[in-house]
Amino acid sequence: MIDISKIPSPCFVLEERLLRRNLEILDSVQKRTGAHIICALKGFSMFSTFPLVRQYLHGCTSSSLYEARLAFEEFGQEVHAYAPAYTEKEFDEIMMYVNHISFNSLSQYERFKDKLAQNKAKTGKKISAGLRINPEYSEVETDLYNPCVAGSRFGLTFDKIGENLPEGIEGLHFHTLCEQGSDTLERTLIHVEEKFGHLLHQAKWLNMGGGHHITRKNYDIELLVKLLNRIKEKYNVQIILEPGEAVGWQTGYLVGSVQDIIDSRGIDVAILDVSFTAHMPDCLEMPYKPKIWNSENATINSKNEGKHVYRFGGSTCLAGDFIGMGDYAFENELKINDKIVFDDMIHYTMVKTSTFNGVPHPSIGIWKESNEFELVREIGYEMFKNKLS
Numbered sequence: 001m002i003d004i005s006k007i008p009s010p011c012f013v014l015e016e017r018l019l020r021r022n023l024e025i026l027d028s029v030q031k032r033t034g035a036h037i038i039c040a041l042k043g044f045s046m047f048s049t050f051p052l053v054r055q056y057l058h059g060c061t062s063s064s065l066y067e068a069r070l071a072f073e074e075f076g077q078e079v080h081a082y083a084p085a086y087t088e089k090e091f092d093e094i095m096m097y098v099n100h101i102s103f104n105s106l107s108q109y110e111r112f113k114d115k116l117a118q119n120k121a122k123t124g125k126k127i128s129a130g131l132r133i134n135p136e137y138s139e140v141e142t143d144l145y146n147p148c149v150a151g152s153r154f155g156l157t158f159d160k161i162g163e164n165l166p167e168g169i170e171g172l173h174f175h176t177l178c179e180q181g182s183d184t185l186e187r188t189l190i191h192v193e194e195k196f197g198h199l200l201h202q203a204k205w206l207n208m209g210g211g212h213h214i215t216r217k218n219y220d221i222e223l224l225v226k227l228l229n230r231i232k233e234k235y236n237v238q239i240i241l242e243p244g245e246a247v248g249w250q251t252g253y254l255v256g257s258v259q260d261i262i263d264s265r266g267i268d269v270a271i272l273d274v275s276f277t278a279h280m281p282d283c284l285e286m287p288y289k290p291k292i293w294n295s296e297n298a299t300i301n302s303k304n305e306g307k308h309v310y311r312f313g314g315s316t317c318l319a320g321d322f323i324g325m326g327d328y329a330f331e332n333e334l335k336i337n338d339k340i341v342f343d344d345m346i347h348y349t350m351v352k353t354s355t356f357n358g359v360p361h362p363s364i365g366i367w368k369e370s371n372e373f374e375l376v377r378e379i380g381y382e383m384f385k386n387k388l389s
Helices: 016-033 047-053 065-075 088-097 106-123 182-200 221-235 281-285 381-386
Strands: 011-015 036-040 059-062 078-082 100-103 128-132 169-173 205-207 238-241 252-264 267-272 296-298 308-313 327-330 339-343 363-367 373-377
Touching: 011 016, 016 036, 016 047, 016 221, 036 078, 047 065, 047 363, 059 065, 065 078, 065 088, 078 088, 088 106, 100 106, 100 169, 100 205, 106 128, 128 205, 169 182, 182 221, 221 238
Parallel strands: 011 363, 036 059, 036 238, 059 078, 078 100, 100 128, 128 169, 169 205, 205 238, 267 308
Antiparallel strands: 011 252, 252 267, 252 339, 296 327, 308 327, 363 373
16 A cells, blocks of 8 residues: 555556556467557556556557657557558658558558558568457447547448458458446457458458456456457457557546535535546546545435545536535545545546646655655646647
């Protein structure tokens, strides 16, 4: 357990030992299946940890030019890319960084395939091209995160490709999961094979995207291994998985502190030095209620006898900058400067933060396996100013 008294407020803190635990689980899947697991930067981009991560994973996947550059410069192994659309002004630079690139449409591939050929002739570097497919099946319940909703802009349905892969296309890529188990993958593969099996026989690789919650407790790893080995043997393809949350899952925290406590019509509201909209946007987007250390769930009507119940408000002027999915009960009354620790705040959190309202961005630190705290970065006024003009 980390010593919270040694952590500044506010601060994102990653526990190194927990990250290594996740990486060892992911590596065990690689060793048993031959699959390449790569880190999705859209879910986990803490590049100060890449010296550790690259001991286990094959590379990174990016969704933009800047992510591709970050992967190339800081990770230094395979770099994969997928974006809904690439732009003319960025594509030449993207090719400098990536080894694999997936296109969202046939028109995008037609637009840039000559550039891939010219780049190979000029540099000798072959970039393996693929197409994102849409199996029209997903069990994601929140539409904001569901890539298969009606009218989705992601991927090609089976009727758009035909019987043969376009010349120069070597792989297929689907991404339809969101923090789900291998049982969901099993049901998804039924639809992938039914609609795209004939194309898989022509492909060299199959990227199964992210959303595989492999490091979650009770995830059925045995089923995952069985599925990956079956697909690999049936179609003779290299399997690629690109989870982000499985890398950063339950590896760290956001530490904040109480700055004020007000009585709002009988509700005790604790105002923090962190913001939900600026620092924990997923809590409002999904929405979900994060766990807080040394507390239990509470609501206005729940009975938490003998406990002190609080609602938490963020530090911006946005009226909705608070956790509205219920309150929290504590054994003791909260006081000014008391530390509040939000659990599991590393994946899909740091990557989405903003400087809205000019509120100070949390620092970033690592609780090392040597049981010491390392402050990696303090983020000040310049980050806020440099985004503006």
